[in-house]
Amino acid sequence: MxxxxxxxxxxxxxxxxxxxxxxxxxxxxxxxxxxxxxxxxxxxxxxxxxxxxxxxxxxxxxxxxxxxxxxxxxxxxxxxxxxxxHPPEPRSAGVHPTAVVAPDACVDPTAWVGPLCVVAAGSAIGAGTVLDAQVFVGADVRIGSDCRMFPQVTLREGTWVGDRVIVHSGTVIGADGFGYARDGARCVKIPQVGHVVLEDDVEIGANTAIDRATLGATRIGRGTKIDNLVQIAHNVQVGEDTVIAGQSGIAGSSRIGSRVTIAAQVGVVDHVRIGDDVVIGGQAGVAKEIPPGSVILGSPAVPHLEFKRQLAAIARLPRLGKMLRTLEERLRAL
Missing domain, CATH: 3.40.1390.10 (MurE/MurF, N-terminal domain)
Incomplete structure (x- = not known):
């Protein structure tokens, strides 16, 4: 060219x-x-x-x-x-002979269900969607058009997937949320009867987990991109066009706004609200509500300018300690 x-x-x-x-x-x-x-x-x-x-x-x-x-x-x-x-590779259509598709599942004729896939009862696979080898689609899952599920993706029962969604290998969508009630010393499991919604144009990296809601939906908004090795807990709501980098964890029922950037290894506690257009630096620990447009760093996370002042103050501590010892020596000499 x-x-x-x-x-x-x-x-x-x-x-x-x-x-x-x-x-x-x-x-x-x-x-x-x-x-x-x-x-x-x-x-x-x-x-x-x-x-x-x-x-x-x-x-x-x-x-x-x-x-x-x-x-x-x-x-x-x-x-x-x-x-x-590097245009997209040509896609086959049909169902591989080794795939297992429930009689009442609906697979569009232009979709591809690859080797050793399982499509359970009541599920629907949209036009042009590709399920690579060993993808598991649970009961009553809905997958839209032109999606790509890479090998060994698991979509648990009731998951809803929009159009043009990409999910990479090893990711589990819709596993039970981490919910237990105490009965004395014992932990009693709280049934997780909700589901997960991945809206249009979402991409999920490899070996990420997005848990089903206890009630209602865990929702990932349109256009959001989530890296490898991320944990999204039950009932989390993530807005549109947000980016979440690897090894971050979002605890249950937190709400993340739109166009948020979450760098690597960030931890967000449960029931926190993070506003639109927030930037969270790597390894930050978010334990309280973050207003829209904030840029935060540190653990616990604080506004980035405050965090930089704290770092500068820490760097001055050896000199301040030396000055203090000098003053103590002068006082003792009086």
């Missing part, structure tokens, strides 16, 4: 030789003369100078030493370029 054609496809402004033939997208270290690469930050310009890449996706502010595709959103341009050179 010519570079000028690629620029038009991915919405970039061409700078340089548009006749350059581009065959793919490569990392700075690996790209060759027929590849386009990405530099989104000034820190990587020295590595660009050493790269063999024929062209580069660049923000408007950075200098170019070769044909460039200029854009205000380099990562979006990269996503579009990768989609050009």
């Amino acid at each position: 010519r570079l000028d054609a690629l620029a038009e496809r991915i919405g970039c402004r061409l700078e340089g030789d548009g006749a350059l033939d581009i065959l793919g997208v490569g990392a700075l270290e690996d790209a060759g003369p027929a590849d386009v690469t990405l530099v989104a930050d000034v820190r990587y310009l020295p590595r660009l100078r050493e790269s063999r890449a024929g062209s580069v996706i660049l923000p408007e502010s950075l200098p170019a030493d070769r044909p460039a595709l200029r854009t205000g959103n380099p990562y979006l341009a990269l996503a579009r370029a990768l989609a050009v050179f």
